[in-house]
Amino acid sequence: MRRTLLSIIALVLTIAAGAQTLNVKVGSVTYQFPASQTGEMTYANGETVTIMGKTFTLAEISSMTVDNSKVSDGTIGVSYDGSAASVTVAGNVAQYVTPTVSGAHVSIAQSDELSEEITYTLSGASDDGEFYMSGSYKATIELNGLTLSNATPVYSGAAVHIQNGKRIKVKIVTGTTNTLSDASTGSQKGCLYIKGHAEFAQKGTLNVVGNVKHGIKTGEYFTIKNATVNVTSAVGDGINCAEYFLMESGTINISGTQDDGIQCDIDGDASTGETTDHEDEDSGNVYIEGGTINITVTADAAKGIKGEGDMRISDGDITVKTTGGGVWDSDKVKTKASACLGADGNMIISGGTLNLTSTGAGGKGINGDGTFTATGGTVIVKTSGNAVVASSSGTLSTVSSSQQLDRYDSDYKSSPKGIKIDGAITISDNAAIFVTTTGAGGEGIESKTCIDITGGWVTVNASDDAINASYNDDTKSLSYAGDLTISGGYVYARSTGNDGIDANGNVYIKGGVVYAIGTSTPEVAIDANSEEQKKLYVTGGTIIAIGGLENGAQLTQACYQAPSWSKNTWYAMTVGSETFVFKTPSGGGNTLVVSGASKPTLMSGITVSGGTSIFDGSAYTGATFTGGTNVDLSSYTGGGGPGGGWH
Amino acid sequence: MAAQAEDYTYLTFETTDGAKASVSVASDVTLTISGTTLTVGSQSFTLTNLSKMYFSNTDETTTGISEELRVNSEEFATATFYDLNGKMVDKSQLSKGVYIVKTNSRTYKMVVR
Numbered sequence: 001m002r003r004t005l006l007s008i009i010a011l012v013l014t015i016a017a018g019a020q021t022l023n024v025k026v027g028s029v030t031y032q033f034p035a036s037q038t039g040e041m042t043y044a045n046g047e048t049v050t051i052m053g054k055t056f057t058l059a060e061i062s063s064m065t066v067d068n069s070k071v072s073d074g075t076i077g078v079s080y081d082g083s084a085a086s087v088t089v090a091g092n093v094a095q096y097v098t099p100t101v102s103g104a105h106v107s108i109a110q111s112d113e114l115s116e117e118i119t120y121t122l123s124g125a126s127d128d129g130e131f132y133m134s135g136s137y138k139a140t141i142e143l144n145g146l147t148l149s150n151a152t153p154v155y156s157g158a159a160v161h162i163q164n165g166k167r168i169k170v171k172i173v174t175g176t177t178n179t180l181s182d183a184s185t186g187s188q189k190g191c192l193y194i195k196g197h198a199e200f201a202q203k204g205t206l207n208v209v210g211n212v213k214h215g216i217k218t219g220e221y222f223t224i225k226n227a228t229v230n231v232t233s234a235v236g237d238g239i240n241c242a243e244y245f246l247m248e249s250g251t252i253n254i255s256g257t258q259d260d261g262i263q264c265d266i267d268g269d270a271s272t273g274e275t276t277d278h279e280d281e282d283s284g285n286v287y288i289e290g291g292t293i294n295i296t297v298t299a300d301a302a303k304g305i306k307g308e309g310d311m312r313i314s315d316g317d318i319t320v321k322t323t324g325g326g327v328w329d330s331d332k333v334k335t336k337a338s339a340c341l342g343a344d345g346n347m348i349i350s351g352g353t354l355n356l357t358s359t360g361a362g363g364k365g366i367n368g369d370g371t372f373t374a375t376g377g378t379v380i381v382k383t384s385g386n387a388v389v390a391s392s393s394g395t396l397s398t399v400s401s402s403q404q405l406d407r408y409d410s411d412y413k414s415s416p417k418g419i420k421i422d423g424a425i426t427i428s429d430n431a432a433i434f435v436t437t438t439g440a441g442g443e444g445i446e447s448k449t450c451i452d453i454t455g456g457w458v459t460v461n462a463s464d465d466a467i468n469a470s471y472n473d474d475t476k477s478l479s480y481a482g483d484l485t486i487s488g489g490y491v492y493a494r495s496t497g498n499d500g501i502d503a504n505g506n507v508y509i510k511g512g513v514v515y516a517i518g519t520s521t522p523e524v525a526i527d528a529n530s531e532e533q534k535k536l537y538v539t540g541g542t543i544i545a546i547g548g549l550e551n552g553a554q555l556t557q558a559c560y561q562a563p564s565w566s567k568n569t570w571y572a573m574t575v576g577s578e579t580f581v582f583k584t585p586s587g588g589g590n591t592l593v594v595s596g597a598s599k600p601t602l603m604s605g606i607t608v609s610g611g612t613s614i615f616d617g618s619a620y621t622g623a624t625f626t627g628g629t630n631v632d633l634s635s636y637t638g639g640g641g642p643g644g645g646w647h
Numbered sequence: 648m649a650a651q652a653e654d655y656t657y658l659t660f661e662t663t664d665g666a667k668a669s670v671s672v673a674s675d676v677t678l679t680i681s682g683t684t685l686t687v688g689s690q691s692f693t694l695t696n697l698s699k700m701y702f703s704n705t706d707e708t709t710t711g712i713s714e715e716l717r718v719n720s721e722e723f724a725t726a727t728f729y730d731l732n733g734k735m736v737d738k739s740q741l742s743k744g745v746y747i748v749k750t751n752s753r754t755y756k757m758v759v760r
Contacts, residue, residue, distance in 0.1 A: 019654050020654065020655050020658075020672050020702060022658075022702075035655045035672075035702040036655075036702075038701065038702060039701060040699045040700075040701045041699060041700050041701060042698065042699045043694065043697040043698055043699060043700070045695065046683060046693070046694035046695030046696075046697070047694075049700075058680055058685075058694060059680075061680055063677065063678075063679070064677070064678035064679075064680070065675065065676065065677045065678065066658060066672045066675060066676045066677075066678070067675040068675070
């Protein structure tokens with residue numbers, strides 16, 4: 001026991017004992033050499049001394065001291081204090097770096113011979129300083145309570161400029177707040193510029209102001225985990241990166257930008273697509289797997305989040321608001337408008353909560369050039385702007401009526417659609433989508449290829465077509481161009497100015513619960529392109545259609561018509577043992593059509609209790625009801641009128 | 648524990664003539680360079696005479712009495728010996744005592760036992 005105790009005491013004494021460090025100070029830079037590493041330090045000709053491969057000119061040495069300072073290998077510390085900065089360099093990397101300090105402007109050049117990672121820890125405050133690092137070996141930048149503004153650039157206009165194309169970890173030290181502001185002049189691409197791959201981590205906070213271009217610019221991929229990044233102002237994008245953007249967790253708040261919130265581009269000439277573990281990936285993809293994003297962008301045609309590749313959202317809380325209007329792109333000869341989310345590739349949503357609001361002219365919630373696939377998550381989209389149109393000379397104006405848009409070619413108008421996708425839209429499983437549009441041309445959900453709903457919950461209140469499958473020049477030759485199929489899920493599609501559900505191809509209703517509301521004739525609740533010999537095919541599902549169905553529909557499953565319907569009234573439709581209760585809108589087409597696997601019974605004026613609210617409170621599943629008056633149903637074969645009428 | 652840096656007692660300087668002087672670093676010390684001289688503690692070195700320095704755990708200061716000069720060495724062949732009065736003596740007739748030895752590369756005191 002005594003021996004053990006003595007051993008412990010000896011151990012403690014060993015740990016407590018200091019170890020010598022030789023500090024060699026040259027100007028504002030102190031090189032710290034642990035005595036255990038120095039070996040022989042050689043003098044030459046009374047002019048130089050070489051320590052661990054680093055040769056100092058004796059005449060330039062301010063001081064040399066031996067003390068008990070602790071040194072961590074591979075570290076460089078930069079401490080800012082007003083108009084000055086001091087640098088400490090660990091001895092084992094001293095020979096591989098060349099620090100230069102001018103006031104509080106610090107530049108450190110890594111030599112190509114460096115073969116181990118250096119961690120640069122930046123701290124302190126300066127209202128006229130910067131940190132510039134160049135090199136060709138991966139590095140870590142720790143922001144440990146740094147407040148840095150670059151007023152008179154020496155090396156770069158950026159506050160922090162990493163001219164190093166390798167992987168750069170940016171550790172925002174937990175518990176610290178860091179604030180960066182770049183110079184108001186210069187050619188810097190970002191207040192925080194990283195040439196290579198940037199990996200943001202740890203639970204600190206970073207505030208960024210981009211006075212010339214972007215808030216944060218990375219030449220290659222951008223990933224973030226745990227950290228909080230606030231871009232409070234930027235002349236360009238809040239965050240601009242290449243290769244791919246990946247958010248695992250943490251928080252990003254972006255406002256005050258004059259361009260997009262987050263933009264990710266393909267770095268090379270062609271996309272690699274997603275790769276295993278993102279190895280050598282250059283896809284332009286945006287991956288959001290967790291965390292919180294709050295973005296407000298105000299510029300015309302700005303995007304909240306834009307990817308040149310795919311956008312894949314599997315988790316997280318994402319709130320994006322755009323307020324800007326449209327612009328005329330004279331190069332592409334077309335109008336452009338804002339969007340909360342924009343992807344040149346596919347849009348895949350499998351989780352998370354998205355709140356997307358666009359208030360400007362032509363502003364959209366989601367705008368994708370590829371396909372849209374939703375299998376989970378909650379997507380809430382609200383647009384309130386009117387459509388923006390352009391004259392032949394590119395002069396912009398807005399329209400207040402959807403009908404006015406018909407005379408404009410597609411390149412000369414941009415409508416405030418909730419979800420506008422060029423490729424196919426597929427909604428299934430647990431996806432919950434809520435879209436509200438109020439401006440002229442505000443279609444709720446539109447595909448320029450086809451729409452397939454097999455599950456989930458879709459609730460659309462739109463000023464134009466609520467759900468529209470269409471086609472364009474690129475897709476019109478497809479056999480399924482403009483087709484819309486519903487075989488499962490719950491679909492509510494209400495338009496106050498057009499069709500509830502509209503397809504330029506065929507409409508197939510095979511299953512699910514469909515509650516469609518169109519405005520008065522000639523618009524209907526569910527419309528197919530009969531002008532081009534397309535049809536509505538009803539083979540299954542539970543259907544409530546206010547405004548009727550298109551003429552010429554092929555109703556394999558029988559449909560029934562109510563003699564009239566009452567607005568703002570609760571109804572119960574029972575098919576077999578299943579009862580679905582719904583509330584009628586404040587307005588809509590005259591004809592109320594219902595259909596189910598068997599002839600439904602319909603009760604009007606019921607009182608609802610229990611159940612699960614869906615369709616923004618316009619219906620319940622699993623509810624019970626009392627009271628009400630039976631509605632006589634008659635066979636229905638198609639058309640929006642003239643029978644019936646609401647009162 | 649393996650990462651614990653070693654605690655040294657001395658910083659030893661060696662001059663171009665091979666002489667060594669150890670300075671205690673048990674407490675903080677400052678090495679001052681002024682002109683052509685490096686001063687640390689009570690020791691001063693002409694910079695042009697310094698060849699190296701290193702941390703050590705023993706006082707390696709050379710006193711002259713700890714060095715050997717072998718009679719069959721090249722250095723002995725070229726050395727001249729003086730007594731403490733400065734009078735040159737015959738190196739083949741040395742008796743016990745202290746002498747000043749001058750060689751081509753250095754001059755130092757020597758004890759003949």
